[in-house]
Amino acid sequence: MRSLFILLLLLLTLPSFSQKEDSFQGNMTLIDFSYGYIIPGGDMSDRFGGASYLNTAVGYLWRNNFQLELKGGFLFGTNVKEDVLSELRQEQNLIIGNNGTDAVVFLRERGINISLNIGKVFSFRENSRSGLKLTAGVGFLQHWIRIQDDINTLPQLDNGYLFGYDRKTQGLALNQFVGYQVLANNQRLNFNVGIEFTQGFTNNIRNYNFGSDIDHSKSRLDLLITPKIGLILSFYKFDNPEEIFY
Secondary structure: OHHHHHHHHHHHHHHHOOOOHHHHOOOEEEEEEEEEEEEEEEOHHHHEOOEEEEEEEEEEEOOOOEEEEEEEEEEEEOOEOOOOOHHHEOHHHOEEOHHHOEOOOEEEEEEEEEEEEEEEEEOOOOOOOOEEEEEEEEEEEEEEEEEEOOOOOOHHHOOOHHHHOOOOEEEEEEEEEEEEEEEOOOOOOEEEEEEEEEEEEEEEOOOOOOOOOOOOOOOEEEEEEEEEEEEEEEEEOOOOHHHOOO
């Protein structure tokens, strides 16, 4: 706990370092922590509703405001439309679990989205690193249905059968971002806000899928529209490090 407190204190004091104006206009490394809300489209909307998206990105911003970044995010939600346990349900949609009692089971959305993106920040003011941010890239999209049975009430999912219900799907994905990025000269406020678009060309990777008459061998087009906002930590490269003072 003490080490964590010291680390947080150091991160919070980073913006207090003063720097020369030419350093702020030079190259810099950016670390972005974002939250978004996914609006699904295409085949994705047949399986899931809206979901949350936590994302981290490490980027490099050149002096000319071109930016390269590696992004990774985690998808999670509770709105699952495809009932993969339909064949196990009895009357009134109940599932019989251990000892003839009702099973306590929930369906959850899970996934990951990783991409390498390149783009540019278009600044509208002199000596400013803030402006319209446009990026595009290629990556990897994977999603599945998590069957949450915390107290093991459903023996039908034992012995490896669980994987026949999770609908794990993955494939190549294209990503674009349109938004506004703010990098303040005084380091007091660094953030971005905008919309991320993802087009996933995916396929189901399981050899068998229980509980559905859907043809899972077909290729999918999974679309994600994600309004998001993120906080940014920025690190500058100083030409004369000995001139930095507190």
